Amino acid sequence: MERAGSGASSPTRLLRLDGTATTLLLIARRTGLPEIAYWGTRLPQTLDAEAVFALRAPDTPNNGPDNWRPLITVLDTIGQWNFDLPGLLADRPDGTGWTADFQTKSLETSPGALTVHGLDEISGLEVEIIITLGLEDVLCTRQTLTNRGTTPLNVQRFISGNYLLPENAGEFRVAHGSWAREFDFQPVSLTQGGLVIESRRNRSHDHYPAILAGTSSTSQNSGMAYAAHLGWSGSHRIAAERMEDGRLRLSVGEYLYPGEVILAPGETLTAPPAYATCSSEGYAGCARAFQAYARSSIIRWPGGRMKPRPVLLNSWEGNYFDLDERRLMREADAAAELGVERFVLDDGWFGSRRDDTKGLGDWFAALAIFPNGLRPLSDHVHAHGMQFGLWYEPEMANPNSDLYRQHPDWALHVRGRPMLTSRQQIVIDISRKDVSDYLFAAISKQVTDWRIDYIKWDFNRDLIEAADAQGRAAYRKQVLALYALWDRLHEAHPELEIESCASGGGRADWGALAHTQRIWLSDNTSAPSRLRIQNAGWHFVPPEVTGCHISHSPNWMDGLSTTLDYRAAIAIFGHLGVELDPLTLPADESRRLKAWIALHKRLRPVLHSGNAQFADDEPARIIRGVTSRDASTGIYLVAQENWPPSRLPAPVRLPGLARERLYRITVPAPQTIGGHRPSDAQQKLFGDGLVLSGAMMSDIGFYLPALQPQSALVLECHAI
Numbered sequence: 142m143e144r145a146g147s148g149a150s151s152p153t154r155l156l157r158l159d160g161t162a163t164t165l166l167l168i169a170r171r172t173g174l175p176e177i178a179y180w181g182t183r184l185p186q187t188l189d190a191e192a193v194f195a196l197r198a199p200d201t202p203n204n205g206p207d208n209w210r211p212l213i214t215v216l217d218t219i220g221q222w223n224f225d226l227p228g229l230l231a232d233r234p235d236g237t238g239w240t241a242d243f244q245t246k247s248l249e250t251s252p253g254a255l256t257v258h259g260l261d262e263i264s265g266l267e268v269e270i271i272i273t274l275g276l277e278d279v280l281c282t283r284q285t286l287t288n289r290g291t292t293p294l295n296v297q298r299f300i301s302g303n304y305l306l307p308e309n310a311g312e313f314r315v316a317h318g319s320w321a322r323e324f325d326f327q328p329v330s331l332t333q334g335g336l337v338i339e340s341r342r343n344r345s346h347d348h349y350p351a352i353l354a355g356t357s358s359t360s361q362n363s364g365m366a367y368a369a370h371l372g373w374s375g376s377h378r379i380a381a382e383r384m385e386d387g388r389l390r391l392s393v394g395e396y397l398y399p400g401e402v403i404l405a406p407g408e409t410l411t412a413p414p415a416y417a418t419c420s421s422e423g424y425a426g427c428a429r430a431f432q433a434y435a436r437s438s439i440i441r442w443p444g445g446r447m448k449p450r451p452v453l454l455n456s457w458e459g460n461y462f463d464l465d466e467r468r469l470m471r472e473a474d475a476a477a478e479l480g481v482e483r484f485v486l487d488d489g490w491f492g493s494r495r496d497d498t499k500g501l502g503d504w505f506a507a508l509a510i511f512p513n514g515l516r517p518l519s520d521h522v523h524a525h526g527m528q529f530g531l532w533y534e535p536e537m538a539n540p541n542s543d544l545y546r547q548h549p550d551w552a553l554h555v556r557g558r559p560m561l562t563s564r565q566q567i568v569i570d571i572s573r574k575d576v577s578d579y580l581f582a583a584i585s586k587q588v589t590d591w592r593i594d595y596i597k598w599d600f601n602r603d604l605i606e607a608a609d610a611q612g613r614a615a616y617r618k619q620v621l622a623l624y625a626l627w628d629r630l631h632e633a634h635p636e637l638e639i640e641s642c643a644s645g646g647g648r649a650d651w652g653a654l655a656h657t658q659r660i661w662l663s664d665n666t667s668a669p670s671r672l673r674i675q676n677a678g679w680h681f682v683p684p685e686v687t688g689c690h691i692s693h694s695p696n697w698m699d700g701l702s703t704t705l706d707y708r709a710a711i712a713i714f715g716h717l718g719v720e721l722d723p724l725t726l727p728a729d730e731s732r733r734l735k736a737w738i739a740l741h742k743r744l745r746p747v748l749h750s751g752n753a754q755f756a757d758d759e760p761a762r763i764i765r766g767v768t769s770r771d772a773s774t775g776i777y778l779v780a781q782e783n784w785p786p787s788r789l790p791a792p793v794r795l796p797g798l799a800r801e802r803l804y805r806i807t808v809p810a811p812q813t814i815g816g817h818r819p820s821d822a823q824q825k826l827f828g829d830g831l832v833l834s835g836a837m838m839s840d841i842g843f844y845l846p847a848l849q850p851q852s853a854l855v856l857e858c859h860a861i
C-alpha cells in the first residue's frame with residue numbers, strides 16, 4: 142500500500158503560473174498528469190515546494206484505494222481511482238480504449254505558459270494541454286487529443302478546461318435564458334452532486350457558454366469570484382460537481398453529437414479554447430479581467446487597432462420588410478444629420494424576400510426595390526461620410542427560394558424524413574466546400590461591388606436535425622466552417638467588419654468574437670430588458686463590441702413606452718445604434734437624440750476602453766459604469782427600475798475611483814434636473830458640478846433627485 146504522496150504518487154515538481162493578482166499551482170507527480178493544487182489569489186513569490194506537497198496529501202481512508210492518486214488533475218478520465226466527472230469519454234469499435242490513464246511524457250514551462258504532453262500507451266491516446274496565464278489574470282486552456290492507436294477512436298466528450306474551485310464556492314450564477322431574454326442570471330447552489338448545463342442547438346439563447354461562481358458572501362465587489370467561458374459557438378456543456386469528499390470542480394467543453402468525432406489513427410481533435418478567471422474583487426473583478434482579456438487577446442480589429450465605434454442606424458425596426466430605395470436614402474440623410482456614422486440595411490433587400498416566408502438564400506438585389514443594385518444606396522450613404530452595412534443570413538435558406546430549388550441537397554437534413562423548418566427556413570451545410578465557396582464568392586463580390594463596410598451576419602434558427610449528405614451529425618463542422626468563412630472574408634477584405642447576430646444573443650461567445658467585431662446581444666431592444674441583459678452580458682464581453690440600440694417607443698416587443706432619455710442613457714455605454722425610422726421622429730426627439738449621440742461620441746473613448754464597474758445589487762436600481770484606466774474619469778449610469786423600497790432611495794455610491802482624489806461630478810446635457818424640491822447639492826450637481834473624493838463617492842454616497850421608475854441618469858466624474 143502506498144500512502145498519499147509516496148511511491149507512484151510522489152511529487153516531482155511544483156509548477157506555477159502567475160497573473161497580476163492570481164496564481165495557478167500544479168504538482169507534477171511520478172505518475173499521472175499534473176495535479177491542480179491551487180487556483181486563486183496570487184501567492185508569495187517564494188513557496189516551499191515540500192510544504193505544498195505535504196498540504197496536498199490527505200490521509201487515506203481504511204477502505205479506500207491502496208494506490209493514492211492526486212485529487213484533481215488537468216484532465217481527469219474514467220476507469221481510475223478518481224470517480225470524478227470524466228473530461229474524456231471515448232472508445233474504439235471493439236469496445237476497448239474506453240479508459241485512459243495518461244502519463245506525463247513532457248512538461249514545458251515558459252513565462253506565463255505550461256505545456257503538458259500526456260500519453261496512454263495501452264489505450265493509444267495522447268493529449269497536449271497548453272495553459273497560459275497572463276497579466277489580465279485569465280487562464281486560457283487549449284488542448285488536443287490524438288489517436289495513437291490502430292483503430293478509429295469514437296470521442297463522445299473531450300472537455301476544454303477543468304478547474305478546481307474552493308469547497309465553499311458552490312454558489313453559481315448560470316446565464317440561462319431564451320430568445321429576447323438572454324443572459325438571465327439564475328442562482329444555483331450546489332451542495333451535493335452535480336450541475337450540468339447543456340446547450341444542444343448551436344445557438345446559445347438558452348444557456349450562454351459561461352458561468353460565474355462564488356461563495357455565499359461573494360458580491361459584485363467583494364469576495365472571491367470565479368468565471369469560466371468556452372470560446373465556442375456550437376453546442377456546449379458546462380458541468381460542476383461536488384465529489385463525496387467535498388471537492389468542487391468545474392469543467393467547460395463542447396457538447397458532441399453522436400459520431401461527430403471519429404478520429405482515424407493518427408488524427409487529432411482540437412478542443413475549443415476555454416477561459417477562466419478569478420478575482421478577490423467579486424464578480425465585477427471577473428468582469429474586468431474578462432473584458433481586458435477579450436480586448437487584448439480575442440478581438441481582432443481590421444488594421445490591428447480599434448477605431449472609434451461608429452454610431453449606426455439599423456433599418457430593421459424602422460422599416461421591417463417594407464423597403465423603398467428613395468425612402469431609405471432619405472432615412473440615411475436624416476441619420477447623417479443626427480450624427481450617425483454607419484447606415485445598415487437589414488433583411489428584405491434581396492431576391493423575393495418581401496416577408497420571412499421566401500427568398501432567403503437568394504443573395505442578389507431585389508430589382509423591384511433596387512433597380513440598379515445596392516451601389517446607388519451605398520454611394521448615397523458614403524457621400525454623407527457614413528459607412529454602409531448590409532444584412533446577410535448566409536447559412537440559411539427558405540425552402541421557397543431559388544437557392545433551395547437549385548440545391549435541395551445542400552440542406553442539413555436527415556434524408557427520408559420530413560424536412561423540419563423553423564422561421565420557415567432550413568440550414569445549409571456550409572462545411573461542404575462547394576457551398577462555402579459559393580457563399581464566399583457571392584458575398585465577396587458584393588462587398589467589393591457595393592462598397593460594403595460591415596456585414597450583419599444573422600443566424601435565425603437552431604440546428605435540429607443537422608445531418609450532412611451522408612447522414613452524419615454536422616453541428617461541430619458547421620461552426621468550424623463558419624469560422625473559416627468569416628476568416629476568408631476578412632482576409633479578402635481587410636477593412637470589413639462583421640457582426641455576429643443570431644437573433645440576438647445566440648452567438649455572442651468568444652469563439653464568435655475571435656472572428657467578428659460586434660455581437661448583437663438580444664433582439665429585445667426594450668430599455669428595461671436591455672438594462673438587465675447588458676448588465677449580465679458585460680460580465681463576459683466588453684461593451685464596445687455589443688450593439689446597443691435606441692429604438693422606437695412603445696417598444697415592438699413588449700409594448701412598453703419609455704422616454705427617449707431613458708432609452709439613450711442605457712444604450713450609450715455600448716456600441717451605439719439607432720433602430721428606428723428617423724423620418725418619423727418628432728422635432729424635439731430628433732434634437733435630443735442628436736444630443737445623446739454627440740454625448741456618446743464624446744464619452745466613447747472612456748466607455749470603450751476603461752474598467753467595468755458594477756455597484757452591488759440593489760432591489761430597484763442598477764448602478765454601473767466605466768472608469769478610465771488611470772482612474773481620472775468615471776462615467777456611470779444610475780437606472781431606476783421600480784419604485785425604491787423606501788420613500789428615499791439610498792444614496793448613490795459609485796465604485797472604482799481613486800479614494801484620495803477629488804472629482805467633479807456633473808450630469809451632462811441633454812439631461813435636466815428632475816424631482817420636486819431639489820437640494821442645494823443636487824442643484825450643484827446639475828449645474829457646475831459637485832466636488833467629492835473617490836472615497837466619499839464610493840462609501841458615503843450622495844442623494845440624486847428622486848427618479849421615477851424607468852428613468853435613468855448618466856453621471857460624469859473627472860478628477861480635478
Ligand code: GLA
Pocket residue numbers: 457487488532599601642643644645661664
Ligand atoms: C433577426 C435579427 C434582427 C433582424 C431580423 C431580420 O431576428 O436579430 O435584428 O435582423 O432577424 O429578419
